[in-house]
Amino acid sequence: MQNPPGVAGHDWLIRASPRTARPDDAACPTHRRTAMRPLLVADPAVPYSRPPREEFGFGPLFTALDLLEHDGWSVERVREELRATRGPFRGWGAPVHPAHLAWTAHALERYVAARTREQAAAVEAGLPETKPVKQPWTWRTARTDAPDARGARQYEHTLWGRMYASSDGRVRDLWLPSLGRAKTGRPDAELGAVAQVMAFGAPTPRRKQGAQPPPTETDSACLPELVRVFDVGCADGSVEELLSADPAEARQRFRDDAAPAFITAATEPGVRPGESCVDCKAIAGCTDLKRTPRLWGGRPPALARPRRSVSVWDLRLHVECPAQYHLVRRLHLNDLSAEDRGARRGRAVDAWLDAEHTERPVRGCRDREIPWPTAVQARAGLDDTSAREAAGMLAEHRLLCPLNGLDADEQVLVQHRVTAYVPELDIVVLAVPDLVYTHRGRWIWRETKTSTRPLWERDSLLHAYPQLALGVLLFHAGALGDDPRRSWVELEHLREVRGESRLERVDPGRAEIVDEARAVIAGLAQPLLDDTTYEPRTGRHCHGCQARTWCRPGTAYVTDHPRPSSPETQTPPRGDAPPHA
Ligand code: SF4
Ligand code: SF4
Incomplete structure (x- = not known):
């Protein structure tokens, strides 16, 4: 496909997260199409800038859970670290607002208690315990020489959330935190995308932004027999099981629910100005977004900030x-x-x-x-x-x-x-x-x-x-x-x-x-x-x-x-x- 104006780079890699499959009437099709192609970049390039405060609500919580689940820290030690933090948490990213740190400590406790309860119930029901997985699962196809009808030579499907697997690899769990209560459901297309990556993906090292994935498909030597997805509410510790499926059902859900949504997202033409414009690579060349210079005569802030x-x-x-x-x-x-x-x-x-x-x-x-x-x-x-x-x-x-x-x-x-x-x-x-x-x-x-x-x-x-x-x-x-x-x-x-x-x-x-x-x-x-x-x-x-x-x-x-x-x-x-x- 031809790159939209204001965008340069290669379009042969399609990288899709379950969120991309979520129906969203307000999303701009051109933004979604270009966002799914990580080797496309804004032209002219946008210089990197950092917000003055951490702007990802779950960012510090995931860092805290990494300390607990991968580095062997106790909950009390992580809480103490949060209490003592002034600025970036563990030296990462932007400074964290004090109330955001307090929220993180609260959410951490709720999360840990909820998972402990669920694991006790799972073992009681005869399922094996699941342990934290450090490298996120990714499901990737082999790179082809010729592009398909969408211009793609390789597809990569990713996951977001906390991942766990039993030591024999038979069971995989995904925990999706929500900011308030646990969600009682997510769109079928999104769950179909999650199920496929959990059932057929492999742990994959994180890559630098703009780097290409290996040309081979993901290793399918050790796949699970059961995949489960939970939503957990960070405010009240509530938990909802959203999915429990074997690989055959996961594949079927992907084919029926997720694949059509991904195809639409990867190919749909048109523009829809709105919230999507904030993160859009194509903004410099987009003539549908109305420019209103000096709308109220504001001064740019002294320090450059990401678009807002x-x-x-x-x-x-x-x-x-x-x-x-x-x-x-x-x-x-x-x-x-x-x-x-x-x-x-x-x-x-x-x-x-x-x-x-x-x-x-x-x-x-x-x-x-x-x-x-x-x-x-x-x-x-x-x-x-x-x-x-x-x-x-x-x-x-x-x-x-x-x-x-x-x-x-x-x-x-x-x-x-x-x-x-x-x-x-x-x-x-x-x-x-x-x-x-x-x-x-x-x-x-x-x-x-x-x-x-x-x-x-x-x-x-x-x-x-x-x-x-x-x-x-x-x-x-x-x-x-x-x-x-x-x-x-x-x-x-x-x-x-x-x-x-x-x-x-x-x-x-x-x-x-x-x-x-x-x-x-x-x-x-x-x-x-x-x-x-x-x-x-x-x-x-x-x-x-x-x-x-x-x-x-x-x-x-x-x-x-x-x-x-x-x-x-x-x-x-x-x-x-x-x-x-
Ligand atoms: S409670 Fe809310 S409105 Fe009141 S000072 Fe705190 S952040 Fe501001
Ligand atoms: S700038 Fe806005 S309207 Fe234009 S392509 Fe990007 S998201 Fe769509």
Whole structure:
């Protein structure tokens, strides 16, 4: 296959992880195709840079488990090492955030206890014990002289997770850690890919990035009779068995479920701007990703950083507490604490409206029945008070619905992802407006917010709702629609009480509005871009923080300041939800 613009190198090696087989409607096909070919590189080359903090949530945990499982350390010694660490853990990689180290110690204990329990049960059931495997299993085909229809001469399938085998080689186990609870299932294609590598792969030394694999197929002299896959929750130590199969079943699962997904991933044409752009080798040559230089006039940080994405929810979390942004948004730590009542209510209203606005043919909500609180409760699982509030807000929406009277040929996009690239900052901007629609050639961006309080009149709309400011800038830069003078950004502010909801409109064609939007986003984004330490900043938001279990200042704050009686939390924008959503 021909390399996409902005990519150089060889495409004859296809390297696939089970994750590649996972269905993902938001993934960009060109990104996936090039990511599966490890000998392709970005052209021009991207200089190596390191983030100021460790950004892989499981990184320190895997280092800790290596010490325990391969180097003979005790759990207590590893915990002591974690406690004493300031900076990189065991001298590897970037410095680890203190709360991330605390999470690692917590997860290590949960993991070890869970595996000890499972092994006792396995032995009880007559299975042999399994011991840690140092070199990960890989399943590789022999390199051919001529490329196949996909341009490939060799395939290499990899695994991620902790690997164990019985001393006689009959049983192989894979343990997949999850950040919160254990997952009760994974997509069939992903499990089929895992099963094949476990059943037919061989321990393989790690290679340097860009190095070629041996030309021979993997050694199949010592293959197992049984492969098992477990998911383990690092927050609560829960364990789920996801797979128990013999080699024949593993092969069948690979053929039926995984192979079609891999073929699609390796060959599908097309582009889909979004989160994929952050890691994409083809970004320099991609004309579908909209460039928006000087979107808010930000300064590049003093130290070069790997490319990042930024959303309004990132900006909001960072301004509240930089540590929360790092721990929850970047690392996805999740202590399984319940979501705020206000956020759950907002999410229920959003989901209800999405379902109605997605119906085709398009229909305004004015003529719909007012939903009963019991119906909202049944669908969203809210408490009585929240369900009553949500039903009142949905009733209010009927008059403000933007689809009332809209012509059938207008465009209505629900949860439409708007992506833009700010080249001088190397930042991919991601936004998911609640609704985007056209009206007589005009593009309109609608944000809907639910609240128990009236609109705060003393603050400007763009300050109170930075997603409106970002909408203004994206319109102004041409990331959506053609002409900012013919577009609007709207805020629908829904309250429970009849007649108290509001519709506010902002005009991205006015210079003073654009200037204010720039000031709002710059004020939020620059501290985030410059941050290298992600210090905790305590406050009311600690009550809803999903990383609080591992954050000492936040835990102390919550002990000293009990939860306010009526939390009023903004709902994360759709498509931008925190992990427990
Ligand atoms: S830059 Fe984005 S849209 Fe373009 S190919 Fe890469 S991932 Fe796809
Ligand atoms: S608990 Fe509070 S201080 Fe700690 S990370 Fe969370 S929000 Fe920040």
